[in-house]
Amino acid sequence: xxxxxxxxxxxxxxLVDQALARFLxxxxxxxxxxxxxxRYSVFAGGKRLRPILVIAGAEAGGGLAQDVLPAACAMxxxxxxxxxxxxxxxxxxDDDRRGRPxxxxxxxxxxxxxxxxxxxxxxxxxxxxxxxxxxxxxxAPARLRQxxxxxxxxxxxxxMIGGQVVDIQSEGKSVSAETLEYIHTHKTxxxxxxxxxxxxxxxxxxxxxxxxxxxxGAHLGLAFQIVDDILDVEGSxxxxxxxxxxxxxKKKVTYPEHFGLEVSRSRAKSLVEEAKSALAPLGSAxxxxxxxxxxxxxxxx
Numbered sequence: 001x002x003x004x005x006x007x008x009x010x011x012x013x014x015l016v017d018q019a020l021a022r023f024l025x026x027x028x029x030x031x032x033x034x035x036x037x038x039r040y041s042v043f044a045g046g047k048r049l050r051p052i053l054v055i056a057g058a059e060a061g062g063g064l065a066q067d068v069l070p071a072a073c074a075m076x077x078x079x080x081x082x083x084x085x086x087x088x089x090x091x092x093x094d095d096d097r098r099g100r101p102x103x104x105x106x107x108x109x110x111x112x113x114x115x116x117x118x119x120x121x122x123x124x125x126x127x128x129x130x131x132x133x134x135x136x137x138x139x140a141p142a143r144l145r146q147x148x149x150x151x152x153x154x155x156x157x158x159x160m161i162g163g164q165v166v167d168i169q170s171e172g173k174s175v176s177a178e179t180l181e182y183i184h185t186h187k188t189x190x191x192x193x194x195x196x197x198x199x200x201x202x203x204x205x206x207x208x209x210x211x212x213x214x215x216x217g218a219h220l221g222l223a224f225q226i227v228d229d230i231l232d233v234e235g236s237x238x239x240x241x242x243x244x245x246x247x248x249x250k251k252k253v254t255y256p257e258h259f260g261l262e263v264s265r266s267r268a269k270s271l272v273e274e275a276k277s278a279l280a281p282l283g284s285a286x287x288x289x290x291x292x293x294x295x296x297x298x299x300x301x
Contacts, residue, residue, distance in 0.1 A: 003287050003288070003291045005288075005291040005292070005294075005295060008288055008291070009047075009048075009052065009295075012048070012051075012052045012055050012065060013048045013052070015055075015065055015066075015069065016048050016051045016052070016055075016069070016072055016073060016076065017043075017048070019069040019070075019072070019073050020042055020043070020073050020076065020077075023070070023073050023122070023126055024038060024039055024042060024122070025038070027039055033107065033111060034111065034114055034115060034118060036107075037103060037106075037107045037111050037112065037114075037115035038115050038118055038119055038122075040103060040106060040107070040115075041080050041083070041084050041097075041103050041115060041119075042076070042077065042080050042119070044097065044098040044099075044100060045098040045099065046076075046080075046098055047299075047301075048076060049192075049224075049292075049296075050072075050075040050076055050078075050079050050191060050192065050195045051072035051073060051075050051076045051195070052072070052292070053075075053192060053195040053196045053199070053217070053289075053292065054068050054071050054072040054075055054195045054196070054198050054199040055068060055069075055072055055199060056196065056199065056288045056289045056292060057195065057196040057197060057198065057199025057200040057205075057213055057217075057289070058199035058200065058202060058203045059199070059285065059288060060199075060200060060205065060209060060213060060279075060282055060285045060286050060288075060289060061199065061200040061203040061204065061205025061206075061209050061210075061213075061285075062203060062204075062205065062285070063199070063202070063203025063204075063205075064203075067202065067203055068198070068199050068202050068203065070126040070127065071126075071127060071147065071198050071199065071202060072199070073123075073126055074123040074124070074126045074127045074151070075123075075151070075191065075194075075195050075198070077119040077120070077122055077123040077126070078119070078120060078123045078151070078155050078191065079191065080116075080119055081115075081116040081117070081119040081120040081123075082116075082155075082160060082164075083097060084102075084103045084104075084112050084113075084115055084116040084119070085112075085113070085116045086164075087102040087103065087104060087112075088104055088109060088112060088113070089104070089109065091168075092246065092250065094246065103115055103116075120155075123151075124148070124151075124152075127144070127147065127148055127151065128144070128148065139202055140204075143201050143202055143204070144202075146201055147194075147197075147198045147201050147202060150194050150197060150198070150201075151194055151198060153190075153194075154190040154191050154193070154194035155190075155191065158186075159186055159190035159191065159194075160186065160187055160188075160190055160191055162186050163182065163183050163184070163185070163186025163187025163188070163190070164187050166179065166182060166183050166186070166187075167183045167187055167252065167253065170183065170252075170253045171250060171251045171252060171253070172251040173253075175253050175258075177258065177259075179253070180253050180254075180255070180258055181222075183253060184222055184225040184226065184255075185218070185221070185222055187225070188221055188222075188224060188225035188228070189217075189218060189220075189221025189222045189224070189225060190221065191221070192217055192220055192221030192224055193214060193217030193218045193220075193221050194217070195217070196213045196214070196216065196217040196220075196289070197210065197213060197214055197217060200213050208281070209282060209285075212278050212279055212281060212282055212286070213279070213286075213289070215274075215275070215278035216275040216276075216278045216279050216286075216289060216293070217275075219271040219272070219274045219275035219278070220271070220272070220275045220292075220293055220296055222271055223267075223268045223271035223272050223275070223293075223296055223297060224296050225255075226255045226264055226267055226268040226271070227268050227296060227297060227299060229247065229254040229255045229256050229257075229264060230255070230256055230261060230264055230265065230268070231299075231300070231301070232245065232246060232247045232248075232254070233245070233247075233248075233256050233261065234261075235300065235301070255267065268297055269297060272293045272294065272296065272297045275289075275290075275293050276290050276293055279293075
């Protein structure tokens with residue numbers, strides 16, 4: 001029987017969106033402008049890939065989506081904060097995100113910065129505070145400490161922020177393949193890998209499951225960014241929800257720029273196959289992650 005990825009994604013997006021609506025402050029909570037700005041970006045659309053990966057990691061370890069919704073939402077808040085800040089004039093200076101004006105275009109630069117800060121702060125509050133009431137059983141303190149540390153590292157200077165720093169410093173320069181790999185594995189892949197790991201850790205997955213998921217997450221995270229690079233060359237505003245070709249205009253270091261489109265496509269496909277090979281010993285428990293691997297490779301936005 002084939003796996004209904006469309007139905008899987010729709011149901012888990014629904015769960016995540018409902019939880020985000022509960023966890024985020026209401027728009028009319030004082031001071032209202034910041035809460036409106038937070039909700040504007042969080043509910044601007046998006047695939048909800050990272051929270052769904054948290055859920056898929058939990059399911060691979062024998063848990064349920066409801067067990068990890070605070071962590072899933074936290075990953076979406078961290079991702080959204082990074083997009084708000086990436087779009088700022090001092091960073092990528094983008095006018096559109098997910099098919100509508102970016103946060104700073106609507107609320108101003110200062111409020112966009114604060115909205116990103118607020119989302120990051122709320123993410124760690126969700127991780128630390130909400131599990132006791134959201135889970136059937138309280139998370140073991142050791143597991144909670146572990147994911148707090150791992151998510152903080154993946155989002156910080158040894159993960160996403162570190163990758164972003166090297167990305168900015170490499171603009172307009174000729175860099176090595178190793179530097180390009182560093183940028184992509186840190187700027188993007190670190191959060192994707194930790195999303196899968198967090199779900200598995202929180203549900204007490206055995207070590208062999210956690211190791212397989214970790215390997216798959218690293219491969220899928222890099223594949224995701226390579227596909228992103230390709231889409232920036234081949235996509236359109238209508239498909240991407242943002243202006244295509246921005247990497248070349250900003251002289252970003254990308255896989256197509258360094259290796260060419262065909263090599264980039266081949267590398268992304270190989271990484272997805274490696275991820276599937278790592279997951280194969282888990283059997284049917286990993287079916288959703290394998291389907292998500294194909295989704296990452298074949299996506300058009």
